[in-house]
Amino acid sequence: MLGYEIFVDGFAISSLYALGAVGFTLIFGVSGVLNLAHGGTMVVAAMIAWLVIGDLHTGVLGGALVGIVAAIAFAFATYFATVRPIQRSHAIPKEETEIFILTSTLLWGIMIQTAIAYLFTTNPVTVPPLVPGVVHVLSVRTPRNEVLIAALCWLVMAVLWLFVSRTRAGKALLAASINPRALTLCGFELSRIHLLVWAIYGVLAGIAGVLLGTYLGASSDNIGPLTASAFSIVILGGLGSVPGSLIAAYVVGYFETMTAYLIAPTLRSIPALVIVVLVLYIRPQGILGRR
Amino acid sequence: MTRSLLSSRVFLGSVVVLALAALVPFLGRVVPFIAVPYALGVLTSAYYFGVFAMSWDLLFGYAGEVNFGPTFLIGLGAYAAALINNILHWPILPCVIAAAVAALAGGLMLALPALRLRGPYFGLVTLVAVLLLQDVIVVFAHWTGGEIGMTVPDVLSISADTNYWIALAFLVVSAGIIYGYARSPLGLILQAAGQDPVEAAALGFNVAKHKLAAFSLSAVMSGVAGAMLIFYLGSASVDVVVDLAIAVQVIIAAVLGGRRTILGSVIGAVFLILAGQILLPLGQLSTFVVALIALLVILFFPDGLLGHFLRARERA
Numbered sequence: 001m002l003g004y005e006i007f008v009d010g011f012a013i014s015s016l017y018a019l020g021a022v023g024f025t026l027i028f029g030v031s032g033v034l035n036l037a038h039g040g041t042m043v044v045a046a047m048i049a050w051l052v053i054g055d056l057h058t059g060v061l062g063g064a065l066v067g068i069v070a071a072i073a074f075a076f077a078t079y080f081a082t083v084r085p086i087q088r089s090h091a092i093p094k095e096e097t098e099i100f101i102l103t104s105t106l107l108w109g110i111m112i113q114t115a116i117a118y119l120f121t122t123n124p125v126t127v128p129p130l131v132p133g134v135v136h137v138l139s140v141r142t143p144r145n146e147v148l149i150a151a152l153c154w155l156v157m158a159v160l161w162l163f164v165s166r167t168r169a170g171k172a173l174l175a176a177s178i179n180p181r182a183l184t185l186c187g188f189e190l191s192r193i194h195l196l197v198w199a200i201y202g203v204l205a206g207i208a209g210v211l212l213g214t215y216l217g218a219s220s221d222n223i224g225p226l227t228a229s230a231f232s233i234v235i236l237g238g239l240g241s242v243p244g245s246l247i248a249a250y251v252v253g254y255f256e257t258m259t260a261y262l263i264a265p266t267l268r269s270i271p272a273l274v275i276v277v278l279v280l281y282i283r284p285q286g287i288l289g290r291r
Numbered sequence: 292m293t294r295s296l297l298s299s300r301v302f303l304g305s306v307v308v309l310a311l312a313a314l315v316p317f318l319g320r321v322v323p324f325i326a327v328p329y330a331l332g333v334l335t336s337a338y339y340f341g342v343f344a345m346s347w348d349l350l351f352g353y354a355g356e357v358n359f360g361p362t363f364l365i366g367l368g369a370y371a372a373a374l375i376n377n378i379l380h381w382p383i384l385p386c387v388i389a390a391a392v393a394a395l396a397g398g399l400m401l402a403l404p405a406l407r408l409r410g411p412y413f414g415l416v417t418l419v420a421v422l423l424l425q426d427v428i429v430v431f432a433h434w435t436g437g438e439i440g441m442t443v444p445d446v447l448s449i450s451a452d453t454n455y456w457i458a459l460a461f462l463v464v465s466a467g468i469i470y471g472y473a474r475s476p477l478g479l480i481l482q483a484a485g486q487d488p489v490e491a492a493a494l495g496f497n498v499a500k501h502k503l504a505a506f507s508l509s510a511v512m513s514g515v516a517g518a519m520l521i522f523y524l525g526s527a528s529v530d531v532v533v534d535l536a537i538a539v540q541v542i543i544a545a546v547l548g549g550r551r552t553i554l555g556s557v558i559g560a561v562f563l564i565l566a567g568q569i570l571l572p573l574g575q576l577s578t579f580v581v582a583l584i585a586l587l588v589i590l591f592f593p594d595g596l597l598g599h600f601l602r603a604r605e606r607a
Binding site: 034082085086089091092095098099100102103104106107108110111114115117118224228231232235239266267269270273274276277280281284 | 351357359403404407408411412414415416418419420422423426429430486535536539542543546574575576578579582583585586589590592593594
C-alpha cells in the first residue's frame, strides 16, 4: 500500500521536475548557459496565474495561459538583461563568460525573489486545480489534478520531441546543440536559434510552474530550492542531455518522495543531494553525459 | 617597472585607507553626533566579511575555481569553534585553531573533486556542500540549536573599541598573508594553473599541488574568520555563517571589488555591508537594490571597483 502511494505521488512530482529540468538543459545544450534564475521563471508563472484567476476571474485555463505567457516574457527578460550583454561584452574574457552569466542570473533570481516577497509576501499561493475530484490509481486515492499533471507533462514532452525531430526549426535547434559553428556555416542565424530556445524554455518552465502552483503551491522561498533541484537533476543526467535529465528527474523525485514517506518529510532533500555529490565524485559526466 | 609602480600605488593606497580606518574609533571626539559604537559594530562585521571575500577571490581569481559555497568553509569553522566552546569549554584560541583544522578538512574535501571537475560541475558540488551542511546543522538541532542557532559562552570582548581593533588587526594580517601569497611567485604559478592547467603542467609545475595549497589557505582563512566572527557576535546561527544568501554576498563582495585583486574584495565587502545598513529603511527591498547594483556593476564594470582602476592604469 505504502509502496503504491510512493509510486503514485513520486510519479507526479518527478514528472514536474522533468518538465522544469528539460527547459533548463535545452538552454545549456544549445547556448552553454546555466540559468540560475530558473526557479524564478517557474514561480513567476504560478504567481501570475494565481493573480489573474483570483482578481480577473478569467477561469483556471485562462489564468494558466496568462501565467505561461508571463514565464515566456520573464525568460526573454532574463536573456536580454543578464545573458546577452555578457556574451557580447568585450571587457569580459571569453573563458570567464560562464562564471559571469552564472553570477548575473543568480543576482537576477535574487532580485525576482525579493520583489515577489515584497509584493506578495513569502506565503505560498495555491493555483486552483485544473480539474476537481479524486480517482483511485492502484488503489491510492489521488486527486484527478495530480493525474492530469503527470499526463500533461508527458504530453508536453512528446510535443517537444515531435518539434525537435520533425520540424525545420526544431532540427536546427538540435543541430545547434551538436555543432553551432557548422550550423552557422549552413546559413542559419545562431542568435535567432537562441531566441527560439529561450522561448521554448519559457513555455516549459511556465507550464511546470503553473502545474506546480496547482499541486504544491508556490512562494518566493521556493525559488532557490527549485533552481537547485533543476541544477542537480541536469548535472545528474548529464549536462545538455534531455533523456538523461528525464531519468535523473525520476531518480531525484523518487528519492525525495521515499525519504519523505519512510524517514521524515523534513529530510526530503538530503538523499538527492548526497546522490548528486556521489555521482560527481564517481562519474562527473552524469548518467548520459557526453564529454 | 609599471608593475612595481602599480603595487606601490596599491601599497600607498592601503596605508592611507588603513590610517583612516584606525581613526574611526576617535571619530566621536570630532563629530559628536555620530553613533560611534554603532559605526564600529558595522565595520567590525564588514572586516570579517572582507576576509571571507579575500579567501574566495584567492580561489576564484587565482586558482580559477568557482566556489559557490564559501559559507561551507566559513560555517564549518564557525560551528566547529562554537560546538567545542560550548561542549568542551575550551578557551577561544584553541577553538579558533580547531576551526582552522575543521575548515582545512572541508577545503581538502572540496579540492578533491575540484581537481577532476571543471566549471559548473565543481560549482554544483560547492553549492550542494552548503545545502548539506545546513541540513546537517538542522538535523542535529539538539547540539547545534538548529535554525535558531547557538550562543557561545566566551566572547572576544564586550567593548566595541576592542572588538574593532581585533577585527582590523585580523583583517590586516589576513590581507598580508593572502595578498602576499597571491603576489609571490607561488601566486603567479597558481594563476597560470588556474588559467591554463595544461600549459602550466607542461612548464613543469605541479598543478594539483598548487591548487591544493590555494584551497588549504582559502579554507583556513575562511574558517578562522568564521570562528572570529561568532566569537565577536557571541552566537552562531545558520543565517549568519551558512545560509546561501551569505555565500552570494561573499561572491558579490569579491566581484564588486574586482576579481583577481584580493584587496578589492575588502572594498567590496565594506561597501556591501555599509550599503546594507544605509538601505535598511527599505526593509525587504534592500536586498533587491543591492542585487541590482551588483548586477549593474557586473554588466558595465566587470573588472570591479579596484580592478577598474588598476586596469585603466595598465592600459594607459
